[in-house]
Amino acid sequence: MVKVIYRDKEWELKGRMTVRDAISKVGLNIQAVLAVRDGKLITEDTILKDGDVVKLVAVVSGG
Amino acid sequence: MRHHKLALCEECYLEWFPEQTKRAIERYRMFGPREKILVAVSGGKDSLSLWDVLLRLGYRADGLYIHLGIDGKGYSDRSLNYVEKFAARFWGASFKVVDVKALYGKSITELAREKLRGRKICSLCGLVKRHEMNRLAYEGGYDAVATGHNLDDEAATLLGNALRWQAGYLARQAPVLPSTHPKLARKVKPFCRLYERETAAYAILRGIEYIYDECPFAIGATSIFYKEILNQLEVHSPGTKLQFYLGFLRAREEGLFSKAMEGLELGECEKCGQPTTAPKLCAFCRLWES
Numbered sequence: 001m002v003k004v005i006y007r008d009k010e011w012e013l014k015g016r017m018t019v020r021d022a023i024s025k026v027g028l029n030i031q032a033v034l035a036v037r038d039g040k041l042i043t044e045d046t047i048l049k050d051g052d053v054v055k056l057v058a059v060v061s062g063g
Numbered sequence: 064m065r066h067h068k069l070a071l072c073e074e075c076y077l078e079w080f081p082e083q084t085k086r087a088i089e090r091y092r093m094f095g096p097r098e099k100i101l102v103a104v105s106g107g108k109d110s111l112s113l114w115d116v117l118l119r120l121g122y123r124a125d126g127l128y129i130h131l132g133i134d135g136k137g138y139s140d141r142s143l144n145y146v147e148k149f150a151a152r153f154w155g156a157s158f159k160v161v162d163v164k165a166l167y168g169k170s171i172t173e174l175a176r177e178k179l180r181g182r183k184i185c186s187l188c189g190l191v192k193r194h195e196m197n198r199l200a201y202e203g204g205y206d207a208v209a210t211g212h213n214l215d216d217e218a219a220t221l222l223g224n225a226l227r228w229q230a231g232y233l234a235r236q237a238p239v240l241p242s243t244h245p246k247l248a249r250k251v252k253p254f255c256r257l258y259e260r261e262t263a264a265y266a267i268l269r270g271i272e273y274i275y276d277e278c279p280f281a282i283g284a285t286s287i288f289y290k291e292i293l294n295q296l297e298v299h300s301p302g303t304k305l306q307f308y309l310g311f312l313r314a315r316e317e318g319l320f321s322k323a324m325e326g327l328e329l330g331e332c333e334k335c336g337q338p339t340t341a342p343k344l345c346a347f348c349r350l351w352e353s
Binding site: 030 | 070073107108109215216219258259260262263264267268275277278281284286287290291294295297298
């Protein structure tokens with residue numbers, strides 16, 4: 001399982017996937033977030049494996 | 064970075080990002096190495112990254128934090144805390160704090176309660192910030208005010224203005240707004256060609272701590288909706304936002320909006336002395352009239 005965290009939401013995703021796939025699966029836009037694993041920024045092509053915890057950081061601000 | 068067809072490691076990215084900023088500063092002739100720059104810092108990723116980059120590039124850049132008294136969980140206090148942390152940790156850089164309530168008697172939240180009449184608080188906030196940035200720049204003898212507006216900010220503003228064909232706003236949207244009055248500071252946007260994802264990535268990689276929560280008043284803002292639309296286009300066709308903005312700048316340079324740029328006569332406000340197109344009091348001073 002890959003755990004994906006975004007703000008106060010969490011998802012558990014099954015199977016091997018890229019960061020891009022994971023962002024798409026949780027319904028977010030790749031342009032609107034950055035992915036961080038173990039405190040390090042990872043690219044959208046990074047392959048995620050069982051046990052990974054990925055935090056998605058929102059990048060959109062405005063007003 | 065699919066729009067640039069470029070992939071960089073952390074070390075190279077931290078070199079690439081300031082280089083791109085420097086290129087924009089030079090390309091649009093924003094300011095020279097000896098000029099004094101006032102950086103408007105909000106505690107967010109863009110403005111703190113901008114301050115960091117300008118200092119690393121060797122520019123004379125001081126910070127300005129405008130405390131608006133946004134009270135959702137002490138939002139302004141928390142934002143200020145990030146500015147203070149940045150200045151202490153990275154550079155011991157010099158910055159000023161303007162407290163709107165202490166100076167004028169009301170916070171932006173209190174002012175909005177009295178004055179809004181259907182207007183969104185973001186427009187009021189923008190008016191107060193522009194006035195104070197200009198005042199501090201003039202009083203401090205700064206050559207330019209730099210803001211952390213990124214490509215996504217510019218593209219979203221452009222989309223909003225183009226949807227309504229607001230020629231006057233389109234004419235005044237540019238990487239550099241020159242000073243057209245002795246008391247009006249030049250305004251520059253060194254990140255105007257950098258994606259919002261890129262500024263966020265820079266802040267994270269550089270270890271800059273910034274206020275992550277959105278301003279409570281920006282939730283549901285139209286500009287954020289426009290950014291979402293543009294992000295959908297970007298996923299479909301990488302580079303769309305950059306092409307949209309750069310194409311607009313070319314059209315603007317070729318004079319597409321030149322008629323709308325004519326005839327803005329600036330006088331001085333009777334109360335604060337700042338430049339204004341209004342006959343007596345500027346829009347900022349009218350805010351505080353009961």
